[in-house]
Amino acid sequence: MPRSKDVPSDRSIPSGSDFLQLDAADAPAGGLSDWLAQRLRLAIADGRLAVGDRLPATRTLAGELRVSRGVVTEAYQRLIEDGHAAGRGRAGTVVVAAPVTAPAPAPVRTRTADAPPGAVFTAEPGADVFDAVRAAPARIDLSPGTPDLASFPRTAWLRAERRVLGTLAATGLGYGDPRGTPELRRAVAKWLARNRGIAAGPDEVLIVNGTAQTLGLLAQVLRGRGVSAVAVEDPGSLGARQHLRYWGMRTPPVPVDADGIRVGELRDSGAPAVVVTPAHQFPTGVVLGGGRRRELMRWATDTGGLIVEDDYDAEHRYDRPPVPALRAMLPEHVCYAGSVSKLLAPALRTGWVLAPPELHGALVDAKRFTDLGSAALPQLVLADLMESGELERRLRQLRRRHRARRDAMIRAVDTHLPGAAVQGAAAGLHLTVTFDAGFADTDLAAAALAHGVKAHPVSWHRQRCGRPGLVLGYAASTVSGIEEGVAVIGKVLA
């Protein structure tokens, strides 16, 4: 009976430890403690063991190395004697000496992160521009795109996670359906039916890691079908444009006016697909008007065009009735993208996409080969929060909070930026102010940052020229922070 050599018999003796890959077979005869102490010193010197690290329990390490416990105790004692380690009673033996020669970490440079604060805004925005903005120190952050994070429902999240872990079958922890867990796909389908007027089955829902991933997956699939351009609104999200371009798409700009995207110019662009934000255009905040909605849908049916509906903050509205999703009218031509980034927290990296039926399978493949599907536990927790009504409660609470902050920002703009035109205040998490004067809004943003206040220049979100301005997020700041931040901008401007 042929057997390969590595089949163990009863006599097979495992030896060696994962810890520093120690193997007593490497030790010279009779010098086990010396050898072990030397290996430990080396690991401290080259940084593999850091100050504060605990050494393994003597019994554990001795067992793994198949040496007597005395060998390990003696080696640890030598380290204690020469000042590398210290005994800490029940906490065991801990490294206390700083490494003698730490390995030089490989220099890792981003492209704008090391620039002086102002250059974050005045330089051409690079791939890492939002990382650089985030990293720039500021007292008050009015960057758009983030809800009130201080009120994230931590207790409810933890309670839901306990329920999930209390009932989940072990197989639920294995590799899963790349489309997402059935639980979350069901909950999202219900949520969209209830809150966004979309009738879709759970099998039409694909769970993704946020809308950024949706754009990437979609671009891959479209590129595979020979598409090389996806039109975007202008002004429109710089981030979305960067994502599409990374995935090989041109992004022809289509102007936005008070009724939303100008469909005639979309038609003229010849682009076979377009990303739109119909419920609350980013960054202007206009709602796609009824006539334009019909025109856009006609464009899609006439030309076979694809509408990518980025429904990023539709739930946040204050002074106007809700607007149903385009997807509800025209499922064959609308790829709907939503997420919890503006509802719970961007750090959850959880969203969903409803593709037209003929793109669905290719998107699922793209998701599979991107990451084999999103992590299961956060999906199940979110499904629980949706099904229990917790997420609707959260939305109502957020809306009250955001409205108060929105009102504070409008008052502050009235007071401190009297020459500004305000747009998009009826809904969302930000408003846009523009100015008649002819100056570079990147300079304004840089000057504000130098005075401790962060906001986006409108020009970042434009491909064509337009009035200078700022996009001011209010949802994640306190009322006093908003007042002070806008006052600083007013001073800088004057």
Place this chain on the structure above:
Amino acid sequence: MPRSKDVPSDRSIPSGSDFLQLDAADAPAGGLSDWLAQRLRLAIADGRLAVGDRLPATRTLAGELRVSRGVVTEAYQRLIEDGHAAGRGRAGTVVVAAPVTAPAPAPVRTRTADAPPGAVFTAEPGADVFDAVRAAPARIDLSPGTPDLASFPRTAWLRAERRVLGTLAATGLGYGDPRGTPELRRAVAKWLARNRGIAAGPDEVLIVNGTAQTLGLLAQVLRGRGVSAVAVEDPGSLGARQHLRYWGMRTPPVPVDADGIRVGELRDSGAPAVVVTPAHQFPTGVVLGGGRRRELMRWATDTGGLIVEDDYDAEHRYDRPPVPALRAMLPEHVCYAGSVSKLLAPALRTGWVLAPPELHGALVDAKRFTDLGSAALPQLVLADLMESGELERRLRQLRRRHRARRDAMIRAVDTHLPGAAVQGAAAGLHLTVTFDAGFADTDLAAAALAHGVKAHPVSWHRQRCGRPGLVLGYAASTVSGIEEGVAVIGKVLA
């Protein structure tokens, strides 16, 4: 002072509800309750409201619609009277009638999932082959690649999550560093130093959604540099090959013998990169021998070749000393990929990659434009488990459990598959049995499945012909399941 029309004044009156996008302005004069009842019936009929769904509290909905509470109460009452809904006391009003005309869900078909059980193995493996295998019903699952999921440390996970949520700053819930949280990058750097002999700083670590994502990101970056082929071990993982091919790479096969990959043939292939599993080759389980390690490193330095080290289950070893990672020797040429899929659970979708310095920035960009970085909470929980020593405890516990199962499988193979050669039993989560006879192992796998036992045919993981066999995972099954599963395979074979 120019102002756009949507700036609210104090008199602005929000109205309308997200719930079904109801707006009382749509109601005919004097018929509010009728209108509301009718809208609810419609939503039940078209599936937007399902049986078991709770209607909003009357007070909430009345407030949102700016109608008197009596209007909503009356509408609900009508639904209760005509059998659509039922009052449930404190639980409110709940939908009880099945929808009259449910919308036909769009048919979503995968390519192998609908095939009869056996065809899962006998058909050419498609993109969704692992989904299909997972979906195929079976009494005993000996698929490789999954650790013991029943012992997932649920309590420790929840405790760590409570600690994380108790201390996390609100900004930690916003958009974050695409490389991963500093906490997890630090913890992984320590873990790798301690357990895999790799000295690397946290800035060299990139957190990803598992090794599948690593392969995709890397293939994107390499393709951008004109690389169109990544050599793979043969036999070698079908999954890894599928991922590389999806991302546009050819995968020239390089034979594996008892010492691991044959470097001479890698050199002959001319491929500028290779994916290897040096610590425990998949699926054969051989360890890359010392001479071969040196040869492989020489290949990399001579040719500027890239070694992708998939360290998928290096921590799981039973009868042999640990093998240090190639990355520890040659950081400029080795891209190291690890994950918690075999240590905790694949469903966590969390892993890490240490790229050669010159690829690092491009990989970070690829990660950013894939999903803006992995979700933060699971990263922070994992960091806590690593720093607290919980993960090392888990590993020790897993090793004991897996060893007992491995031993049971070897005994069962001895008894029921006396003609089989066993490979790779000294470490890992699976072993491989091969047979001298000339039959198709896909037929064997299909027949076993028909008798309720799942295992992978070795030929799936081969590009060139070889002896038929099965890859048998033991880590996720009980001892009695293993015994019965192997007995069934023995019967099928006889």
